[in-house]
Amino acid sequence: MTDDERLDPRPIADTIAAEIRRRVMSGEWEPGRQVPTTENLMRDFSTSNVTVQRALKKLKVEGLLVGRTGRGVFVRERAPxxxxxxxxxxxxxxxxxxxxxxxxxxxxxxxxxxxxxxxxxxxxxxxxxxxxxxxxxxxxxxxxxxxxxxxxxxxxxxxxxxxxxxxxxxxxxxxxxxxxxxxxxxxxxxxxxxxxxxxxxxxxxxxxxxxxxxxxxxxxxxxxxxxxxxxxxxxxxxxxxxxxxxxxxxxxxxx
The missing domain is CATH 3.40.1410.10 (Chorismate lyase-like)
Structure with a gap:
């Protein structure tokens, strides 16, 4: 976690969602790409499984990410x-x-x-x-x-x-x-x-x-x-x- 992230007053799940949203909207994470596993996201953002799941759920509701049973979570197929x-x-x-x-x-x-x-x-x-x-x-x-x-x-x-x-x-x-x-x-x-x-x-x-x-x-x-x-x-x-x-x-x- 960076110093800026420590200063961000929002709930951690919201800051994680904001960063993933940036990666999707910028094209850094291209359409159809598989999102890193929960374990990797927990490590990358130094947080818990529950917090990561909250962030992913928020982005699924927005339609930016799609969950596929037995396969994982993916970036939506349609680019911004x-x-x-x-x-x-x-x-x-x-x-x-x-x-x-x-x-x-x-x-x-x-x-x-x-x-x-x-x-x-x-x-x-x-x-x-x-x-x-x-x-x-x-x-x-x-x-x-x-x-x-x-x-x-x-x-x-x-x-x-x-x-x-x-x-x-x-x-x-x-x-x-x-x-x-x-x-x-x-x-x-x-x-x-x-x-x-x-x-x-x-x-x-x-x-x-x-x-x-x-x-x-x-x-x-x-x-x-x-x-x-x-x-x-x-x-x-x-x-x-x-x-x-x-x-x-x-x-x-x-x-």
């Missing part, structure tokens, strides 16, 4: 999935599916969406600030759960300026063919760029239930502003994903 937000900026070609569906297909997954709600609301303060609304200003909110292979993968709340969205498919509960980027482009508001603010935090009760989280795991939150011509904000989105399954990927270039 990398999300590339730039993949969703460009609207699909006419007649093509929404990028969520086409990007999933590239990974041999089935992408779909479940609409939670579509209504005109007074947005949260940070959304009002971006959209230039006063305290009573409204926006059209579209809330959905993104599914991969019929399992919840993200919760998305998107707000659109009311004067832009009223009377359009954005204010309709039905799904939008090609997604909102395609519709906004048809309406004369092409996507010209976006700003993302990324944070990690614990899930709200709504997110915990909608994402069917396995326990007290962190989530990734992306607060995104999409701009059209003249840097006009046309969409503000809060996107939340399970932090033990997904990673974010960005590619920056310089001239």
């Amino acid at each position: 999935q990398v999300i590339a937000p730039a993949s969703f900026i460009t609207p699909p070609a006419p007649g093509e599916p929404y990028s969520w569906i086409s990007e999933a297909a590239k990974r041999s997954q089935k992408g779909s969406n479940r609409i939670i709600a579509v209504r005109e609301v007074i947005p949260p303060p940070r959304v009002r600030e971006v959209l230039g609304l006063d305290d009573s200003g409204t926006a059209v909110l579209r809330s959905r759960v993104g599914l991969l292979n019929d399992k919840p993968a993200e919760v998305v709340h998107s707000w659109y300026p009311a004067e832009l969205a009223r009377g359009t498919r954005l204010a309709d509960r039905r799904k939008i063919p090609g997604g909102s980027p395609a519709l906004l482009e048809e309406m004369g508001y092409p996507t010209r760029g976006q700003d993302d603010i990324i944070a990690t935090r614990m899930a709200t009760t709504e997110e915990y239930l909608l994402l069917e989280l396995p326990g007290d795991v962190p989530v990734l939150e992306v607060f995104r502003v999409v701009y059209s011509d003249d840097r006009r904000p046309i969409e503000v989105t809060e996107l939340v994903k399970p932090g033990h399954i997904y990673k974010m990927s960005y590619s920056l270039t310089t001239d």
Whole structure:
């Protein structure tokens, strides 16, 4: 046990789980790899069998590890999935599916969406600030759960300026063919760029239930502003994903 581990105030089982989680998420322990035996983990972490079992149970509940009767404990077969937000900026070609569906297909997954709600609301303060609304200003909110292979993968709340969205498919509960980027482009508001603010935090009760989280795991939150011509904000989105399954990927270039 290192000096840092001695200073960690969490229960020992939690610190062991955190270290194993790091090894899985970093790829140090590759998908399908057999986890060291309980005896080896007891020796490596200078702890008891009961403590090691508590740590392993926690990670099994999270879905990071899988127990196989008579064989041992293994890292899940599916590696942490990398999300590339730039993949969703460009609207699909006419007649093509929404990028969520086409990007999933590239990974041999089935992408779909479940609409939670579509209504005109007074947005949260940070959304009002971006959209230039006063305290009573409204926006059209579209809330959905993104599914991969019929399992919840993200919760998305998107707000659109009311004067832009009223009377359009954005204010309709039905799904939008090609997604909102395609519709906004048809309406004369092409996507010209976006700003993302990324944070990690614990899930709200709504997110915990909608994402069917396995326990007290962190989530990734992306607060995104999409701009059209003249840097006009046309969409503000809060996107939340399970932090033990997904990673974010960005590619920056310089001239």
